[in-house]
Amino acid sequence: MPENQEEKLAIYKRRLPYWRLSGAIYFVTWRLHPTQSELKPDERKIVASTLKHFDGERYDLLAYVVMHNHVHALVWPVDNCGLQDIIHSWKSFTANRLQREFGRRNSLWQDEYFDRIVRNKKEFLEKARYILNNPWKTWPEIKGISMGWF
Numbered sequence: 001m002p003e004n005q006e007e008k009l010a011i012y013k014r015r016l017p018y019w020r021l022s023g024a025i026y027f028v029t030w031r032l033h034p035t036q037s038e039l040k041p042d043e044r045k046i047v048a049s050t051l052k053h054f055d056g057e058r059y060d061l062l063a064y065v066v067m068h069n070h071v072h073a074l075v076w077p078v079d080n081c082g083l084q085d086i087i088h089s090w091k092s093f094t095a096n097r098l099q100r101e102f103g104r105r106n107s108l109w110q111d112e113y114f115d116r117i118v119r120n121k122k123e124f125l126e127k128a129r130y131i132l133n134n135p136w137k138t139w140p141e142i143k144g145i146s147m148g149w150f
Contacts, residue, residue: 018084021117024076025062026083027127030091030113031070035106038068043102047071047094059086063131072131074118087113 010020032039039047044066051073055061058081062074071090077083095108118124 018115019117020083025118025124026075026077026115027118028073028075028083028087028113028115029070030087031110033107033110036104036108039066040102043098044068046097046101047090050090050094050097054086054089063128065131065134067134072134074124074127074131083115087115 008022047066048064051061051064051066051071057078059078060076062076064071064073075083075086077086091109091113095104098104098108116127118127
């Protein structure tokens with residue numbers, strides 16, 4: 001976080017509470033809707049491509065993984081780009097594209113998502129390791145993984 005940036009904390013609530021801190025890095029997770037089948041490798045590639053699309057413009061994407069039923073990302077919103085707007089665009093774009101190209105129907109993603117402000121370097125490294133190790137737990141053979149570290 002830039003040292004010269006004034007910290008501003010905002011808290012709001014839907015079903016889950018959300019904390020927003022200007023200049024913060026966030027660990028974000030969202031899941032497939034329970035009625036959806038697992039994401040196939042080609043679908044995961046589309047989700048990963050979407051995450052990377054505005055990297056360096058609206059946010060810095062620091063690490064991510066697209067799993068068969070959820071997504072994790074470490075993201076640093078840029079300037080006035082709100083985290084909720086970034087996540088909404090990721091979920092909306094991918095849902096529409098996967099419905100169009102793969103015939104998925106109804107809600108693709110669960111409505112809510114989980115995010116956490118990364119508080120220090122130790123926590124950042126912990127979350128990054130978690131993201132990068134997550135596929136190994138599910139797929140020891142590591143086939144068709146969409147993940148990255150920048």
